[in-house]
Amino acid sequence: MADLNTDPIIAIATAPGRGGIGVLRISGPDLGSLAQALFDVPLRARHAHYLPFRNTQGEVMDEGIVLFFPGPQSYTGEDVLELQGHGGPAVLRRILADCLERGRTIGLRHAQPGEFTQRAFLNDRLDLAQAEAVADLIEASSTAAARSAMASLSGAFSAEINALNERIVHLRMLVEATLDFPEEEIDFLEKYQAAQALTTIRDILERVLHQARQGLVLREGLHVVLAGQPNVGKSSLLNALAGDDIAIVTPIAGTTRDKVSQQIHIEGIPIHIVDTAGLRETEDAVERIGIERSWSEIGRADVILHLQDARMPGDALDVDIARRLPPHAPVLEVLNKLDLLDDAMRQAVVSGHTPAASLSDASELGHRLLVSAHTGEGLDALRSRLLAIAGWQPGHESPWLARERHVRALEQADAHLQMASQHARQDDRVLDLFAEELRLAHEALCAITGQFTSDDLLGEIFAGFCIGK
DSSP states (O other): OOOOOOOOEEEEOSOSSOOSOEEEEEEESOOHHHHHHHHSSOOOBTOOEEEEEEOTTSOEEEEEEEEEEOTTSSSSSSEEEEEEEOOOHHHHHHHHHHHHHHTGGGTOEEOOTTHHHHHHHHTTSSOHHHHHHHHHHHHOOSHHHHHHHHHHHTTHHHHHHHHHHHHHHHHHHHHHHHHTOGGGHHHHHHHTTHHHHHHHHHHHHHHHHHHHHHHHHHHHOEEEEEEOSTTSSHHHHHHHHHTSOOSOOOSSTTOOOSOEEEEEEETTEEEEEEEOOOOSOOOOHHHHHHHHHHHHHHHTOSEEEEEEETTSTTOHHHHHHHHHSOTTSOEEEEEEOGGGOOHHHHHHHHHTOSGGGGSOHHHHTTOEEEOOTTTOTTHHHHHHHHHHHHTOOTTOOOSSOOOHHHHHHHHHHHHHHHHHHHHHHSTTOOHHHHHHHHHHHHHHHHHHHTSSOOHHHHHHHHHTSOTTO
């Protein structure tokens, strides 16, 4: 566990810019002397005081609400002062500077990003999963994400992890007690139904892991890149999915010279769509730079939409593009401009009797989608396919948000429990190995809530918070 720095800290807690209200937050082990210096009146705990904010010369800089939350019943577990005045940047900076000057004798300093929430964690006001949920709630980009982040902050995710840990600890207790009595080792698994208990734990963990993966998708979404040769409708598709004219669309090939990004939401899932320059050989120096950037963006994609003109799918350039696409990401072949096909050609495309049918194995697996960015035909199927790739099941959203490190920890715990199951099936009943795998699974789960967490990881997590939170 990291050492708690007890210097009093201060920060502007509201976002930069002008607003009706601006908030300064101060936290420290004993703020009574600072409160007296700032306001010269006694402050009642958790009571709103309407007071003038004066500088050291007695000049009124602003007036507003002052709240005092004595520790440990506060956000950080320390004494907390909140000053709520008008939201002008100049006003807030004046009050901040005055507070720092008056608080110099007690070591008052600027807070680091996330330091208020880090103190809440270190003072056991929040566990680590709840602390991360604070940042997730602030950054939530959809109603579903905000709802799930609030559930995490309220402890729903932590409760699941703690319940799993209780079961593992109980089983560990029985195993390790048996290790002290070797003559009992042979009958342990049968006597205490250890195998059945382990199966139950693994079933619960599998459910929690599934929900965590859903929560990860809800938090991070998908990075989707539109790729293809010029003039196949990439920009039109981006505009159609976004419901706005984000990208410039013209009949001239090569209009898009650089990437254009837009975030949309499908069933509450954030989808980050990137339109790229058309892929082709060119002598134009500017377009060539755009194409190089397109390939770089394609290399970072979670999903690649390989757009083609439905009137001439599978031509030589499309085949070459398909061969060069990276293997790490799923590729959806999207045949656009379906509205421009006559009935005979439409039937041929739908039935697969076109050159596109031999473009790649993905076509034969049903990864080809037919759309019209102009009329919207096929877009619902495209949205559904993106959700399926994300592993999202509409109507079964995660009750809480999760992060990549949470999923990795759950996967590590599952791997250790799987090894424990293998030891449980061995004839020689190697209980010491069984116990060790349970211990490792327990530690992996404890890392989620912060019971066993390195200082480096804490620094990385809280550095991503905004200042004042």
